[in-house]
Amino acid sequence: MSLIELKQVNKRYHNGADCVTALQELNLAVNEGTFLGVMGPSGSGKSTLLSVLGCLTSPSSGTVHIDDIDVYGLSHEKQADFRREYLGFIFQSHNLIPYLNALENVMLPLAVSKLSTAEKRERACNMLKRVGLPDRMLHLPQQLSGGEQERVAIARSLVNNPPLLLADEPTGSLDSATSLQVMNLLSELHQDGQTIIMVTHNRENLEWFDRTIYLRDGMIEKDSAGDARSFSKAV
Amino acid sequence: MRLEHIVLHNLRRRKGRAIFLVIGLLIGVATVVTLLSLTDAMGQRAQHELENFGANIIITPRSDALALNYGGIQLAGVTLIAKELEQSSLANIDDIPNRRNVATIAPKVLGAVEVDGQRIMMMGVDPAAEFKLKRWWSIAGRPVEQGHELLVGDAVVKRFNLNMGDTLIVNNQDFTVVGLLAKTGSQDDQLLIAPLDVAQATLGKQGQVSMVEIAALCHDCPVDDMVNQLQTVLPGTDVQAVQQVVKTRMHALGQFRLFAWGVAVTVVIIGALLVFVTMMGAISERTREIGIFRAIGYRRQHVLQLVLMEATIVSALAGVLGYLTGVAATLVALPLLDGGKASWQWNPTLAVAAVFAAIFVGLLASLQPAFRASRLEPSEALRAL
Numbered sequence: 208m209s210l211i212e213l214k215q216v217n218k219r220y221h222n223g224a225d226c227v228t229a230l231q232e233l234n235l236a237v238n239e240g241t242f243l244g245v246m247g248p249s250g251s252g253k254s255t256l257l258s259v260l261g262c263l264t265s266p267s268s269g270t271v272h273i274d275d276i277d278v279y280g281l282s283h284e285k286q287a288d289f290r291r292e293y294l295g296f297i298f299q300s301h302n303l304i305p306y307l308n309a310l311e312n313v314m315l316p317l318a319v320s321k322l323s324t325a326e327k328r329e330r331a332c333n334m335l336k337r338v339g340l341p342d343r344m345l346h347l348p349q350q351l352s353g354g355e356q357e358r359v360a361i362a363r364s365l366v367n368n369p370p371l372l373l374a375d376e377p378t379g380s381l382d383s384a385t386s387l388q389v390m391n392l393l394s395e396l397h398q399d400g401q402t403i404i405m406v407t408h409n410r411e412n413l414e415w416f417d418r419t420i421y422l423r424d425g426m427i428e429k430d431s432a433g434d435a436r437s438f439s440k441a442v
Numbered sequence: 443m444r445l446e447h448i449v450l451h452n453l454r455r456r457k458g459r460a461i462f463l464v465i466g467l468l469i470g471v472a473t474v475v476t477l478l479s480l481t482d483a484m485g486q487r488a489q490h491e492l493e494n495f496g497a498n499i500i501i502t503p504r505s506d507a508l509a510l511n512y513g514g515i516q517l518a519g520v521t522l523i524a525k526e527l528e529q530s531s532l533a534n535i536d537d538i539p540n541r542r543n544v545a546t547i548a549p550k551v552l553g554a555v556e557v558d559g560q561r562i563m564m565m566g567v568d569p570a571a572e573f574k575l576k577r578w579w580s581i582a583g584r585p586v587e588q589g590h591e592l593l594v595g596d597a598v599v600k601r602f603n604l605n606m607g608d609t610l611i612v613n614n615q616d617f618t619v620v621g622l623l624a625k626t627g628s629q630d631d632q633l634l635i636a637p638l639d640v641a642q643a644t645l646g647k648q649g650q651v652s653m654v655e656i657a658a659l660c661h662d663c664p665v666d667d668m669v670n671q672l673q674t675v676l677p678g679t680d681v682q683a684v685q686q687v688v689k690t691r692m693h694a695l696g697q698f699r700l701f702a703w704g705v706a707v708t709v710v711i712i713g714a715l716l717v718f719v720t721m722m723g724a725i726s727e728r729t730r731e732i733g734i735f736r737a738i739g740y741r742r743q744h745v746l747q748l749v750l751m752e753a754t755i756v757s758a759l760a761g762v763l764g765y766l767t768g769v770a771a772t773l774v775a776l777p778l779l780d781g782g783k784a785s786w787q788w789n790p791t792l793a794v795a796a797v798f799a800a801i802f803v804g805l806l807a808s809l810q811p812a813f814r815a816s817r818l819e820p821s822e823a824l825r826a827l
Contacts, residue, residue, distance in 0.1 A: 263737060263821040284741045291739020302734050306455030307448070314443035316738045327443050363738070 210402055211237040216269030218255050229255035230425040242397040245406045247422035253406045261294055261373050262286050274370060291316060295364030297374040301356040303348040310344040313362045334362040338392060354385030361392060374405040390415050449751045460756055463720050467760030468767060470713030471800045475768025477702035483776055483786055485695050499656040502680050503527050526650035531676060538671035545657045548575045552652040553645035555612045564634045566641020575657055583621035586637050592617045593635040596625040613644050710803055717807035725815045736820035749812035750805060757804025761797035
């Protein structure tokens with residue numbers, strides 16, 4: 208069963224008289240539990256696709272259903288609730304709040320929930336332990352290495368137990384050893400049944416995905432569904 | 443972890459901006475508190491003086507004749523037989539509706555007496571009321587109390603070369619000088635002042651008074667109404683309000699109060715603009731942060747709450763510190779402005795109003811930046827996805 212279903216999605220950006228088409232007539236269905244890699248050259252529409260999936264940028268036309276919910280049919284406030292309950296974001300530049308320590312950063316999505324403070328703290332602690340940072344909870348982001356910051360960001364994206372994890376080049380700014388740690392962690396999550404969609408430039412990451420799509424000019428040029436090996440050769 | 447934790451952490455992290463905001467509003471609040479406290483203190487001082495020093499209503503017997511003196515200059519050779527008031531009629535003053543506003547009733551009897559072949563004015567007074575009313579009198583010795591005692595005006599002292607304890611024969615009666623009145627520059631210098639009953643007997647005016655001075659508590663009381671009320675209960679008298687000094691002083695205070703409000707409003711507007719500009723800057727600085735909040739599922743109202751909560755905390759702090767600074771400034775300025783006579787008094791209404799006004803101004807100035815922040819589209823704010 209598809210967790211995500213995009214139909215005839217177009218996204219155009221207008222800049223004065225210029226019109227840039229970021230996504231065109233894009234159709235995509237992603238099953239629950241999939242680790243989907245999104246690749247493509249710069250300007251191919253990868254980030255726009257992630258933004259549309261993340262309920263952050265409404266498409267110019269077409270529909271986006273996640274867990275059978277027409278997400279762009281929701282009001283702004285309901286979209287915010289949807290993001291909080293269904294989506295976890297991992298950003299390339301970590302995007303941690305600099306004045307909050309690791310534990311507080313992880314608790315951030317829970318700050319507006321009705322859970323008790325003890326429950327919030329327990330969830331955040333468990334999540335930091337899960338990503339291997341049990342002893343760095345009270346450190347501020349600037350006191351953490353790049354890899355540790357990425358792991359805090361992953362813990363924050365998971366603390367609400369979202370069905371879908373969206374990652375935008377999470378290894379883009381990391382060295383190869385740290386990248387490997389992060390990909391191992393994401394793979395573990397995937398093996399636990401987490402649906403993950405990850406944008407990446409790095410072809411070395413292909414082996415981690417169980418499905419990869421290659422975008423060009425806002426369209427899916429290649430889709431590895433069912434034939435990952437030939438896809439790998441093709442890209 | 444709640445929204446207020448994020449706000450407090452942010453304020454701690456951006457201490458410089460928070461302190462700048464607090465100081466901006468604090469100056470406004472302190473200025474308002476100082477100016478209002480000063481005008482209040484001086485107003486109360488003026489009222490206190492009005493209540494305690496001097497009469498502001500004078501009752502005299504009605505006379506059909508016009509006055510034949512001006513500025514102390516008596517038309518030579520002309521004498522008028524003055525009518526008198528019945529002392530017992532003064533009890534009617536208790537019946538006026540504004541009796542509560544009457545602080546002191548000082549009846550006097552006036553008449554000419556002969557001393558050593560010379561005619562001098564004697565004034566009989568109710569010692570308790572008169573000396574309460576004439577607090578500016580400087581007396582060597584003591585005021586008259588009862589019996590044949592005299593308080594002697596400066597001109598009379600010089601004319602007869604009197605000293606304390608001297609005996610003066612007035613209308614063939616012995617009076618003892620118990621007090622010498624220092625020069626006042628008024629007609630009081632020409633008087634022999636005796637207890638009312640003794641003077642009435644000496645002048646042959648038992649049970650009569652020549653005039654009555656009334657001190658009314660007149661900050662807000664309707665003096666004109668009181669004049670009419672007194673006129674009604676004391677027929678055959680002229681009741682006049684001596685309002686010129688009061689009005690001049692109150693007018694000056696009113697002008698100062700107006701000026702104070704003008705300055706206060708200007709300073710508060712500048713403070714509000716400062717908050718507005720700083721908050722707008724803060725929102726721009728925190729655009730990415732707001733994008734993160736929105737991306738992880740914060741509603742617009744949550745972002746609005748974050749900004750307004752921050753403004754409330756900063757403004758409340760500025761209100762409290764501004765009030766305390768204003769009080770300190772008032773305590774320093776009062777002795778310089780009013781010769782140390784006015785005193786500061788704790789005004790809880792002003793304290794509460796200062797804090798709430800600071801919060802109101804802070805919130806008002808932060809509304810637009812807060813709405814701007816809450817309207818930021820997460821994707822625009824982030825630029826990361």
